[in-house]
Structure formats: structure tokens, C-alpha cells
Amino acid sequence: MLSTIALLSVRFCCMKNSFKYYAEKLAAFADVSRDGYAILTADDRLLCANRAFMDVFFVEESKLIGQYFSDIMRNAFHTSKGPRIDADNIDAWLNRVQQLRRSRDFRLFEVDLVDGRWFLFSEQTMPDGEMLLQTKDITKQKIMEQHLNEHARRLTDLALTDELTQIANRRSFVASVQSEITRCSRQLCAMAFFLLDIDHFKTINDTYGHQAGDAVLRQLAALVKRTLREYDIFGRIGGEEFGVFLSQTNRETAEEVAERLRQLIAHEAFFIDGRELNITLSIGIALARDKTSFEQLYADADAALYQAKHSGRNKVIVAEYCIIL
Numbered sequence: 457m458l459s460t461i462a463l464l465s466v467r468f469c470c471m472k473n474s475f476k477y478y479a480e481k482l483a484a485f486a487d488v489s490r491d492g493y494a495i496l497t498a499d500d501r502l503l504c505a506n507r508a509f510m511d512v513f514f515v516e517e518s519k520l521i522g523q524y525f526s527d528i529m530r531n532a533f534h535t536s537k538g539p540r541i542d543a544d545n546i547d548a549w550l551n552r553v554q555q556l557r558r559s560r561d562f563r564l565f566e567v568d569l570v571d572g573r574w575f576l577f578s579e580q581t582m583p584d585g586e587m588l589l590q591t592k593d594i595t596k597q598k599i600m601e602q603h604l605n606e607h608a609r610r611l612t613d614l615a616l617t618d619e620l621t622q623i624a625n626r627r628s629f630v631a632s633v634q635s636e637i638t639r640c641s642r643q644l645c646a647m648a649f650f651l652l653d654i655d656h657f658k659t660i661n662d663t664y665g666h667q668a669g670d671a672v673l674r675q676l677a678a679l680v681k682r683t684l685r686e687y688d689i690f691g692r693i694g695g696e697e698f699g700v701f702l703s704q705t706n707r708e709t710a711e712e713v714a715e716r717l718r719q720l721i722a723h724e725a726f727f728i729d730g731r732e733l734n735i736t737l738s739i740g741i742a743l744a745r746d747k748t749s750f751e752q753l754y755a756d757a758d759a760a761l762y763q764a765k766h767s768g769r770n771k772v773i774v775a776e777y778c779i780i781l
């Protein structure tokens with residue numbers, strides 16, 4: 457028991473006596489550390505900083521120590537060195553930032569530099585107002601994160617795009633139309649839905665081969681896409697069938713647009729192996745003014761398309777019940 461007490465008191469003595477030693481060790485490590493450390497006084501002047509911290513601001517120690525935080529940031533803004541400050545007016549930017557700083561005891565945020573590097577900053581404010589700033593280079597992680605985001609975006613695009621025609625596939629077309637139907641139904645605005653189907657497409661495949669059929673599908677999709685307005689929804693529903701959804705479109709305009717599409721394709725030159733093909737479209741139109749669904753519009757447009765096919769093809773037909781709209 458006695459010996460344990462003696463041992464503890466010896467260790468305590470050692471720690472007390474070597475406090476200076478440890479402080480010096482810490483200072484030496486901080487000096488060579490790749491992480492940045494700095495202390496700001498309660499009135500926001502830089503008290504001390506290690507090399508890694510100064511490297512973030514591209515400023516020599518003699519020029520940085522004693523400066524106010526706001527002047528350090530102004531210097532970064534005017535010299536375009538150090539942290540990237542995306543602002544036209546540095547004072548307005550500083551106002552915004554100052555509201556965040558010291559708003560909590562501890563804050564963590566990411567900062568990108570003009571030279572492309574990224575840093576994770578932390579701010580620890582002490583009760584007396586002094587602040588410890590730490591920085592860690594996270595450029596590698598950020599680059600990896602950007603790659604992953606890009607990869608995820610490409611995967612999403614792939615999942616939503618029809619590989620052959622590069623327009624919306626059935627899944628993304630239906631999803632876009634459904635959300636637009638919801639919006640239109642709420643605002644009681646007129647909507648039009650077209651089903652476009654290439655006439656005698658099987659004959660094209662049988663006569664010229666599947667690849668020729670693919671080329672026709674690609675050319676036709678590109679043409680229709682170019683003709684529609686940017687906010688119209690266009691997609692490949694499957695095979696040689698395409699869908700178009702127009703919001704805020706009454707019957708007269710819907711017929712005009714569909715007729716324009718029909719004529720465009722009928723007059724377009726489709727060349728396969730140097731031979732010009734005549735391609736035509738049959739179009740069924742469904743219209744709605746209040747609550748409806750994709751399934752309802754599709755069924756109505758399909759019925760109209762059936763009529764267009766059975767009354768000679770290369771035609772635009774409006775679904776019967778829609779005539780009064």
C-alpha cells in the first residue's frame with residue numbers, strides 16, 4: 457500500500473516537472489504537422505499559427521501574426537490566394553461569415569482553396585473568447601467523393617435513359633409524366649398525351665435488317681426531340697412506340713403539334729445503305745383537364761392510335777371522348 461502511494465506520487469511529480477517538456481514536444485510536433493493549427497485572440501487577431509496553417513493562406517508568419525481575421529480574409533480575396541471566396545463584395549461575405557463564427561463552441565466546415573485543394577476546418581471557441589482553429593487537407597477524399605458523385609450521376613443517367621435513342625426510357629418517362637399530371641391536376645391546366653408509333657416498322661426490320669431499324673429509331677427520336685419544346689416530356693415507351701406529354705396544351709394546340717410531328721417524319725429523308733426510306737408515324741392523342749392518371753391517358757391515346765392504324769396509318773387521331781375538351 458505504502459509503495460503504491462509512493463509510486464503514484466513519483467509519477468505525479470514527473471508529470472508536474474515535465475509539463476514544460478511536454479509543451480515543447482507538442483509545439484515541435486505542431487510545427488512539422490501536416491494539419492494546421494492557429495489560435496485567435498478574443499478580439500479576433502491571430503495569436504500564433506503553425507506552418508501548415510500559414511500554407512493555407514499563402515502568407516508568411518510575420519505578415520499573418522497579429523492580423524485581424526477579417527483582414528486575413530480580405531487579403532485572400534484581393535490577392536486571389538488561399539481560400540476561394542465566391543463573392544462580389546467581400547464586406548457582405550464577411551458579414552455573413554461573422555454571423556456563423558463563434559455562434560457555437562465548436563464548428564466544422566469545409567473550405568476549398570483557389571489552387572484546388574480542400575480543407576476541413578474546425579473552430580473551437582474557449583469560454584474566454586480565444587479560438588483554436590484546426591485545418592486538415594481533405595483534397596484526396598474530395599476528389600474521390602467527386603468521382604463517386606460523377607459515377608452515381610452516370611449510373612442514374614443510364615438507369616433513366618434509353619440506350620439506343622438516348623432519350624428518356626419508359627421508367628423515367630412515366631415518372632416525369634406522373635409528376636406533371638399531379639401538378640397539372642392541382643392547377644386544373646389542360647394536358648395532352650401522344651402515343652407515336654412507326655408504321656410498318658416490322659417491314660423495315662425484315663427488309664433492311666435490325667440495325668437499319670435501330671438507325672431509324674435513333675434518327676426519329678433525335679428529330680422529334682429537336683422539334684418539341686424544352687419542357688415537353690418525350691420518351692421511348694418500348695419498341696417503335698414513343699410518348700409525348702404536353703402540359704398547358706389545349707386540344708387545338710395538341711393537334712397542331714402532333715400534325716407537325718407527323719409531317720416532319722413523313723417528309724424527312726431516312727437513308728439506309730444509300731437508299732431513301734419513307735417513314736411515317738401514326739399518332740393517338742389523349743387530353744385531360746382535371747384529375748387523370750398515366751394509365752388513363754395511355755389507354756385513351758392507345759385507343760386513338762388503334763383507330764389511326766386501322767384507318768390507313770400516317771394519321772393523327774384524337775381519342776373520341778376528348779373531342780369535347
Ligand SMILES: Nc1nc2c(ncn2[C@@H]2O[C@H](COP(=O)(O)OP(=O)(O)OP(=O)(O)O)[C@@H](O)[C@H]2O)c(=O)[nH]1
Pocket residue numbers: 620653654655656657658659661665666667668669670673694695696765769
Ligand atoms: N430494330 C429494332 N426493332 C425493334 C425494336 N423494338 C421493337 N422492334 C420491332 O418493331 C416491330 C414492331 O412491329 P409491329 O408491332 O408488328 O408493328 P408494325 O410493323 O410497325 O406495324 P404497325 O404498327 O401496325 O404499323 C417488331 O418487328 C419488333 O421486333 C428495336 O429496338 N430495334
